[in-house]
Amino acid sequence: MILRIRSRDGTDRITVPDPASATVADLQRLIESHLTVPVTLQRLSLEPALLLPSPSAVPLLADPAAQLASLRLANGAFVYLAYPPDARSARPPPPKALSSAGSFGKKMTMDDLIARQIRVTRQENALCAAASFDRDAANAFQLYVAESLAFGVKRAGFLYGRVDAETKEVFVDFIYEPPQQGSEDVVHLMRDADEEARVDAIAEGLGMRRVGLVFTQAVGRKASDTGEYTMSNREVVQAAQLQAEGGIPEWITAIVKLEVGDDGTGDVHFEAFQMSEICVKLFKDGVLETEVGDTDDPRLSKMRKEVVAGGKDTMEVDNDFFLVPVKISDHQGPLSVGFPIENRGSPVGMSALRSHLDRTKHLTFVRRISDFHLLLKIATFLDVKADVPTLAACVKTQSRVPEGYQLLIESLASQG
Numbered sequence: 001m002i003l004r005i006r007s008r009d010g011t012d013r014i015t016v017p018d019p020a021s022a023t024v025a026d027l028q029r030l031i032e033s034h035l036t037v038p039v040t041l042q043r044l045s046l047e048p049a050l051l052l053p054s055p056s057a058v059p060l061l062a063d064p065a066a067q068l069a070s071l072r073l074a075n076g077a078f079v080y081l082a083y084p085p086d087a088r089s090a091r092p093p094p095p096k097a098l099s100s101a102g103s104f105g106k107k108m109t110m111d112d113l114i115a116r117q118i119r120v121t122r123q124e125n126a127l128c129a130a131a132s133f134d135r136d137a138a139n140a141f142q143l144y145v146a147e148s149l150a151f152g153v154k155r156a157g158f159l160y161g162r163v164d165a166e167t168k169e170v171f172v173d174f175i176y177e178p179p180q181q182g183s184e185d186v187v188h189l190m191r192d193a194d195e196e197a198r199v200d201a202i203a204e205g206l207g208m209r210r211v212g213l214v215f216t217q218a219v220g221r222k223a224s225d226t227g228e229y230t231m232s233n234r235e236v237v238q239a240a241q242l243q244a245e246g247g248i249p250e251w252i253t254a255i256v257k258l259e260v261g262d263d264g265t266g267d268v269h270f271e272a273f274q275m276s277e278i279c280v281k282l283f284k285d286g287v288l289e290t291e292v293g294d295t296d297d298p299r300l301s302k303m304r305k306e307v308v309a310g311g312k313d314t315m316e317v318d319n320d321f322f323l324v325p326v327k328i329s330d331h332q333g334p335l336s337v338g339f340p341i342e343n344r345g346s347p348v349g350m351s352a353l354r355s356h357l358d359r360t361k362h363l364t365f366v367r368r369i370s371d372f373h374l375l376l377k378i379a380t381f382l383d384v385k386a387d388v389p390t391l392a393a394c395v396k397t398q399s400r401v402p403e404g405y406q407l408l409i410e411s412l413a414s415q416g
Contacts, residue, residue, distance in 0.1 A: 003073060005031060007081040008051055009088065010122050010310055011320040016068065025064035031081065041087040046071065050080040052325055053125050072262075076228060118287065120309040120317050123276035126324040128250040129168040131212070131272040134161075134333035137175050140341065141214065142256050142268050148344075151219045151258045154187035156180060159212035160203050160372075161333075163250050170211050170250050173333035174372040179343045184218040185298075186234050195342075198379040198388060202372060205392025206334075212252035213242045219258055222298050229319060231255065232298035236275070236319050237290050240283040243275045250274075252326055272326040279322035282307075334396070339374040348377055350416035357413050365406055370395045378409055 001019035005012045014030050016022050028039045043050065044061040061071070061079075073079070145155050161172040176199045179190040203209055215235070222232070231239070239253045253273050260266045282288040282303070289302035296302065300316040309317045339356050340348045353374065360368040369375065375395070379388045387405070394401050 001068075001073070001075050003027070004076060004078050005035065005081050006048070006051065006078050006320060007035075007083070008122050008124060011318050012310075019073070020069055022068045023064060024061050024066045024068065027068060027079070028064065035081075035088065037081070037083050037088050041083045043082040045080045045082075046078075048078070048080055048325060050082050052327060055082075078228070118282070118305065118307040120278055120282075120307050120321050122321055123274075123278070123324045126274045126326045127168065127277075128170050128252055128274055128326050130327040130329060131170045131172065131252045131254070132329045132331045133172045133254075133270065134174065134335070134337075135330045136337040137173065137333065137335075138270065138330065140337045141175050141177075142216075142270075144341070144344065145216045145256065146258070146268060149182075149216075151216065153182035153184060153218055154216055154221075155182055156187045156189060156213065156215040158199075158210055159214055159252065159254065160199070160208050161211050162208055163211060163248065168250055170252055171331065171333070172211060173206075173208060174335055174337075175214060176372070176376070177341060177343050182218075184220045185222045185232065187215060187238075195376075198376060198384055201384050201388040202375050202379060202392045205389035206372075206396045209248075210246060211248065211250065212246070212254060213239060214254040214256060217255060217257040219260070229299040230271075230323060231273075231319050233296060233301045233319060234292050234298070236279070236301050236322055237283070237288065237292065239273075240275050240279050240288060240322075241290075244280050244284055254328075270328055272328045274324045274326055276322050276324050334370070336371045337373070339371045339377070341373050342376055348373075350412055352416070353377060353409075354413040354416035357410070364398075366394055366398055366401050369401070369409065370398075378412065381408065381412065 001016045003014050003016060005014055012035055014027075014034055016027065016030065024044065028042055028044070031037055031042060032039050045058050046061070047058045049055050050058045141155075141157060145151060149155060155177070157175040157177040159172045160174050160176060161170060163170050178196070179192055181188045181190065200210070243251045243253065251274065253275060255271045255273070257269055257271075258266045259269055279288070283290075287303055287305050287307065289304050292302075297316075299319055301319055301322070303315050303317065306313050306315055307317065308314075309321060338359070340352045342348060356371075356374060357368055369378070375392060378391070382388050382391065391401070391405055
């Protein structure tokens with residue numbers, strides 16, 4: 001059985017000769033032998049939170065006599081390993097034998113020399129302290145994927161919210177779902193520049209901005225021969241591209257996936273990451289290969305130049321090197337999520353606006369329109385540079401909506 005040992009230095013693979021009888025102590029000795037981390041300094045867990053900068057109460061594999069079989073570890077499963085910064089010995093690799101054609105006198109181009117200076121290491125800390133999601137926005141996104149798409153295809157959205165300048169925590173208050181086409185392994189964003197301009201104008205009026213990307217993983221996505229993986233090579237490329245475009249150091253990428261237990265029941269899980277700074281740099285510099293073939297191993301990202309990763313020259317890098325975990329939580333944001341959501345197959349007509357306003361008659365008018373998806377529908381009839389931010393600013397401050405805007409909205413609703 002092959003186990004993947006993930007630490008802050010990357011992911012290593014260890015073969016357990018006799019998994020049926022092997023114990024935690026046997027695994028620790030294998031780790032000491034292959035990764036040069038002394039048994040006494042190892043902390044093992046099945047929870048990825050062990051690798052966070054300040055892990056809370058994470059259950060550890062503390063019983064050396066416990067059998068691996070009792071932990072239900074399958075081939076390719078992850079085991080998370082933490083150890084002090086200087087615990088891993090820098091044991092040098094055996095020297096390479098010189099052939100007659102030899103290393104001496106070997107010609108190297110300038111590209112070869114530059115490539116050898118590119119070192120891919122695991123980033124210790126995220127630039128974003130934590131990510132908090134509006135409960136209703138997150139639930140509306142995952143509910144559609146679970147009930148309407150059954151996690152059969154990928155779905156994506158842009159995260160909008162605020163960044164706390166002091167704590168560097170990101171607060172996601174609404175999710176915009178652009179036009180898209182999803183399959184099991186990839187989601188193509190068919191971005192509409194005019195619609196995105198309206199979204200950004202609404203965000204500006206609300207005192208918010210684009211802060212990240214969220215996408216789901218289909219239950220039938222392409223598998224790797226070595227087992228599960230956190231993010232595929234296609235997802236790494238897409239996430240790096242959008243983080244480079246995002247323009248803020250706190251940009252986050254969230255993954256929503258369905259985890260099915262042994263009893264057949266499924267739980268929806270949200271995870272948050274940042275793509276490491278070296279990953280984004282490799283994309284910007286054109287080193288990260290953006291064309292991914294159907295036969296490529298999804299857990300490896302290809303390079304257009306040789307890089308140094310894990311102490312060796314390579315043209316392929318384990319995707320785990322590029323992922324920096326971010327703590328995740330939730331909050332109740334300032335917006336409601338009751339209006340039909342855009343770009344979900346069926347056009348949203350004015351009858352939806354009329355129904356929404358009728359349903360919320362007991363609220364003040366500004367509270368009735370305090371829904372991003374409603375504002376996006378109305379924005380198609382307003383000036384994107386003047387009217388849209390002004391109306392959104394009323395929602396931000398919960399102040400009285402000017403009569404002209406209220407009459408326009410009620411007139412549009414009456415057409416439904």
